[in-house]
Amino acid sequence: CLLLMSSLPPPQHKFSKDTNADLLGFVDDFNGIIIDSKSLPTDKEMFGIVLQASLEVWKQEKRKGIWLKIPLPTHAELITEAIGQGFECHHGESGYVMFTKWLPETPNTIPAYTSHFVGVGGFVLNDKREILVIKEKNGPVTSIWKVPGGTADPGEDIAETAVREVLEETGIPCEFECILGFRQLHTARFGKSDMYFICYLKPKHCDIKIQESEIADAKWMDLDEFLNLKYYQGVYKKLLELGKDYADGKRDGIVAESLPVVFKPGNNTVYYTDNQSRL
Amino acid sequence: CLLLMSSLPPPQHKFSKDTNADLLGFVDDFNGIIIDSKSLPTDKEMFGIVLQASLEVWKQEKRKGIWLKIPLPTHAELITEAIGQGFECHHGESGYVMFTKWLPETPNTIPAYTSHFVGVGGFVLNDKREILVIKEKNGPVTSIWKVPGGTADPGEDIAETAVREVLEETGIPCEFECILGFRQLHTARFGKSDMYFICYLKPKHCDIKIQESEIADAKWMDLDEFLNLKYYQGVYKKLLELGKDYADGKRDGIVAESLPVVFKPGNNTVYYTDNQSRL
Numbered sequence: 349c350l351l352l353m354s355s356l357p358p359p360q361h362k363f364s365k366d367t368n369a370d371l372l373g374f375v376d377d378f379n380g381i382i383i384d385s386k387s388l389p390t391d392k393e394m395f396g397i398v399l400q401a402s403l404e405v406w407k408q409e410k411r412k413g414i415w416l417k418i419p420l421p422t423h424a425e426l427i428t429e430a431i432g433q434g435f436e437c438h439h440g441e442s443g444y445v446m447f448t449k450w451l452p453e454t455p456n457t458i459p460a461y462t463s464h465f466v467g468v469g470g471f472v473l474n475d476k477r478e479i480l481v482i483k484e485k486n487g488p489v490t491s492i493w494k495v496p497g498g499t500a501d502p503g504e505d506i507a508e509t510a511v512r513e514v515l516e517e518t519g520i521p522c523e524f525e526c527i528l529g530f531r532q533l534h535t536a537r538f539g540k541s542d543m544y545f546i547c548y549l550k551p552k553h554c555d556i557k558i559q560e561s562e563i564a565d566a567k568w569m570d571l572d573e574f575l576n577l578k579y580y581q582g583v584y585k586k587l588l589e590l591g592k593d594y595a596d597g598k599r600d601g602i603v604a605e606s607l608p609v610v611f612k613p614g615n616n617t618v619y620y621t622d623n624q625s626r627l
Numbered sequence: 628c629l630l631l632m633s634s635l636p637p638p639q640h641k642f643s644k645d646t647n648a649d650l651l652g653f654v655d656d657f658n659g660i661i662i663d664s665k666s667l668p669t670d671k672e673m674f675g676i677v678l679q680a681s682l683e684v685w686k687q688e689k690r691k692g693i694w695l696k697i698p699l700p701t702h703a704e705l706i707t708e709a710i711g712q713g714f715e716c717h718h719g720e721s722g723y724v725m726f727t728k729w730l731p732e733t734p735n736t737i738p739a740y741t742s743h744f745v746g747v748g749g750f751v752l753n754d755k756r757e758i759l760v761i762k763e764k765n766g767p768v769t770s771i772w773k774v775p776g777g778t779a780d781p782g783e784d785i786a787e788t789a790v791r792e793v794l795e796e797t798g799i800p801c802e803f804e805c806i807l808g809f810r811q812l813h814t815a816r817f818g819k820s821d822m823y824f825i826c827y828l829k830p831k832h833c834d835i836k837i838q839e840s841e842i843a844d845a846k847w848m849d850l851d852e853f854l855n856l857k858y859y860q861g862v863y864k865k866l867l868e869l870g871k872d873y874a875d876g877k878r879d880g881i882v883a884e885s886l887p888v889v890f891k892p893g894n895n896t897v898y899y900t901d902n903q904s905r906l
Contacts, residue, residue: 377767421710428703437699439817440719446817462741462819463779488656500742503813503820529881529899533888534782538718538725540741541782543822582887583895590899600900602808602881608861609812616862620808620869621879621900 367409369402380413380458381406385444388418392425399433407451413458416447465542468506469497470514470549471591472522478568479591480551482517485564492579493569495546495588505617507604510547518566519557522549526601527619528590531583546587548594548601571595646688648681659692659737660685664723667697671704678712686730692737695726744821747785748776749793749828750870751801757847758870759830761796764843771858772848774825774867784896786883789826797845798836801828805880806898807869810862825866827873827880850874 366375372387383402389395399416406414416435418426420443427445435447439461450456472480472495481493498513500506507524514522525548536542558566574580575588593599603622606615645654651666662681668674685693695714697705699722706724714726718740729735751759751774760772777792779785786803793801804827815821837845853859854867872878882901885894 378765420716424707424710427706431700431703436721437719437724438721440716440724441817442715442717445716445719445724459778459816460781461817462744463781464743464745464822465741466743466820466822486657499738500820502739502742502818505811505813529897531886531895531897532784533895534784535893537738538740539781541745541779543743543745579889582889583897584889586884586886586897586899600879600902602900605865607810607865610858610861610863614814616810616812618808618810618862618865620865621881621902623879623900623902 367405367411369405370398371402373402373406373414375411376413376415378413378457379411380415381411382415383417385417385419385423388423388426390423390425392429395426396429396433399429403433403449403451411451413456414449414451416449417444418447419444463541465536465540466500466506466509467497467542467544468500468509468513469495469544469546469587470510470522471495471528471546471588472514472520472549472551473571473591473595474551474554474568476568477571477595479571479574480514480518480520480556481567481569481574482558482563483565485562490564493574493577496566497546505604506545506619507547507617510545510549514549517559517563519555519559521552523552524548524604525550526594526603526622528594528601529587531587544587546591548591646684646690648684649677650681652681652685652693654690655692655694657692657736658690659694660690661694662696664696664698664702667702667705669702669704671708674705675708675712678708682712682728682730689731691729691731692735693728693730695728696723697726698723742820744815744819745779745785745788746776746821746823747779747788747792748774748823748825748866749789749801750774750807750825750867751793751799751828751830752850752870752874753830753833753847755847756850756874758850758853759793759797759799759835760846760848760853761837761842762844764841769843772853772856775842775845776825784883785824785898786826786896789824789828793828796838796842798834798838800831802831803827803883804829805873805882805901807873807880808866810866823866825870827870 372384373381376382430447435449438446438448448458482496484490496514496517500509511522528546528548530545532543534541556566594601600623602619605618607618609616651663652660655661709726714728717725717727727737761775763769775793775796779788790801790803807825807827809824811822813820835845873880879902881898884897886897888895
């Protein structure tokens, strides 16, 4: 059950050292152990000895999942030792690789890492019923007209991504109105999933300035001409038609509202349909 | 620009060996190199020599991003060598660690890995206007009533996750009606982002059978009593009120439709507001 969970303070704040192991490890909320990276020796042999001794203690203490974060490049030597003692890679980032080991005989319930890429496109229509479209300079598809957009930066809201990408690629500053719809796909890069949101944006002016490094061409195209391009069918035809319906006042969008998180300081963005007043 | 990109066949299918390097590498659509893991030596010293020679060739050939996938546990020894030659960890899974190196003097444009966890909750209301709620056995929050739910399995659609989690946790089989709304949060586990979707589900019967391993309690609770629990405010109060509004016919949901991908076989699920007929 995820509701609330992700809004709580980072679990580290609640952990206590409540184990007799050689390595410094904190007991987590699931009776697992989070090994303190700061306490790791850099010497591989020494690490092998204390890890083995600690695992023995944790087995006796009936601990479940063991989390071992190996900082890079400083502690890279420890990786082969960890793998040798049965640890598996959980995920990695430029500064570390996280390994886990499940101690009990029961099935491993260690939660997986992030599963989804998040991409956002901008549906930008001007007063002449022309849509802002681009052609890419690089990548697998350079010959077709598309709406501008791209991948969410770390920590960026969907609405922010849409506005930023359109500005970067075409020089058009916009205001976010709503999400028109989105699709979920499960065969994206590295076998992971991808969510693509298409947002309705209102342009503040219409003077295109192309991003030279990534964009081969950009222009305003008649909306119906764009929708009739033969490569738009199925999923993408539908997503574009949602924009046409919205522009014509025939369909509501998914609006964004920033609300307090409650369980800690700050706000989160909530997205929902806003047709309440019309029913 | 992400539109279409993720729906195309895996780029590997389009790559050609068009380089004079010692290591077998394929040129990708961005003038980068994807090193063929199958061609990696297991000997660390040998790997160091061929990697260095290959990098020299790729620099001369003006290649950009180099992708190096090191299979685990078989090739773990190569990791320190790769790091020593300036590779950084891009991501990892239980069977491998992916490293990258950016060769040009220009800014690194290698795309990031997945950024979001996806969680789903079920808003299940019976004929007596009672909502299905649970208390968790483990984890940081065990004392409050919540709606059932959990994390999306790999390859699973939002609607499927909602139905599966409710069935697993409470034994109640349901039918998916719509997504009520969702929130995006950027301070979830490991500093990554999290999207939580709340779905309206119709129960097929009301006989609760608790999942013993994870759930401490489950019951049907009067909807207004649940909404008035003092810990529901801000983001979560709003998400729950969306369900109440929907149940009362005061708000539309976000419906799901399976549509052809077009650029390859298969369907994707598209989510959008469906109030067209009423406007």
